[in-house]
Amino acid sequence: MTNAQLKEELVAYSKSIGIDKIGFASADPFLTLKERLKTQQQLGYQSGFEEPDIDKRTEPERLLPYAKTIISIALAYPAKLENPPKGVKGKRRGIFCRASWGEDYHIVLNDRLQKLEAFIHERVPSAKMASMVDTGALSDRAVAERAGIGWSGKNCAIITPEFGSYVYLGDMITTIAFEPDTPIDDQCGTCNKCVDACPTGALIQGGQLDSNKCIAFLTQTKEMIPERYRKKIGNRLYGCDTCQVVCPENKGKGEEYQPEFTPDPEKVKPELLPLLSISNREFKEKYGKMAGSWRGKKPIQRNAVMALGHFREKGAVPKLQSLLTHDPRPVIRGSAAWSLGEIGESDGNHAALQAANEQEDDASVRGEIRQALMKLEKEVEHS
Known part of the structure; x- marks a missing residue:
């Protein structure tokens, strides 16, 4: 042959x-x-x-x-x-990107x-x-x-x-020498929609990406997300599809796919609050076969905490206050403080943040708590 x-x-x-x-x-x-x-x-x-x-x-x-x-x-x-399931007040939802x-x-x-x-x-x-x-x-x-x-x-x-x-x-x-195929000519032309639409300006120019600004990367990190990007992440739990969604070449695409990638709507658009209490075992059983689970539950939970702040979901305040006080992970405590500051005064937020500040021994978390308290105080001043 x-x-x-x-x-x-x-x-x-x-x-x-x-x-x-x-x-x-x-x-x-x-x-x-x-x-x-x-x-x-x-x-x-x-x-x-x-x-x-x-x-x-x-x-x-x-x-x-x-x-x-x-x-x-x-x-x-x-x-x-x-x-797709719809998120409503009291039952807000996050989203995993299509690649997951x-x-x-x-x-x-x-x-x-x-x-x-x-x-x-x-x-x-x-x-x-x-x-x-x-x-x-x-x-x-x-x-x-x-x-x-x-x-x-x-x-x-x-x-x-x-x-x-x-x-x-x-x-x-x-090691087999097959006849190579011919590359396809670039079809982007003067279109710049993806670069213009990138929420964080991560697409520096056509084909060049600053990964450190990219939401897809930020949602996978395990540390605190820089403040300037938090509101831009919105309710994304893993990844970002903005530059794909706005691409004219993707219009009408995405209807033919391999059966293994058929999404479970409840997994790819899960309720946020239950994610905050999920055990390692439950997380592995429910999300372990999704690409978005590869970094474990901590980044997903941190993103869920911030998404609740993004929605200003008052129904999440008791759980966020509990995380702020009792969660052993500084990143989750710090993110909870930020979200409580975004939500504003509700269910004794100010008192909870002050009490947490007195017992907190992590400097970065204390910084987040102080920022949240300042937001609440400004809110009172302008009310």
């Missing part, structure tokens, strides 16, 4: 196992990307979640000796929720890549392969762009003609 025939068979097989798009790229070094990553590093735009070794990210042969081809795969995920709907995409894409590996190995036993999804060293986006899956949009996502940017990406490096 020639490599051309194998490629043809592989493309047909990929469709039969639920891969929405497959592309082939050379395993040559990503020289342009290397320079861009160096600039990102120098400017301090990296999130810290990515592979720090730029050579590994841009030279496939460092990951698999004698690498000849990188196979890129894309799986589509949904953009719309059927019968359904089953964790790392598991699904790894399953597809393992099947592709087995298919190749059966036909070419001597072939070597190395697969990765998201957490691998390679830039999934750079590989997908080179492999003709889509173009790299100004929103820093791969945009496909068929599914818009609502796709997950995975890669496989192999």
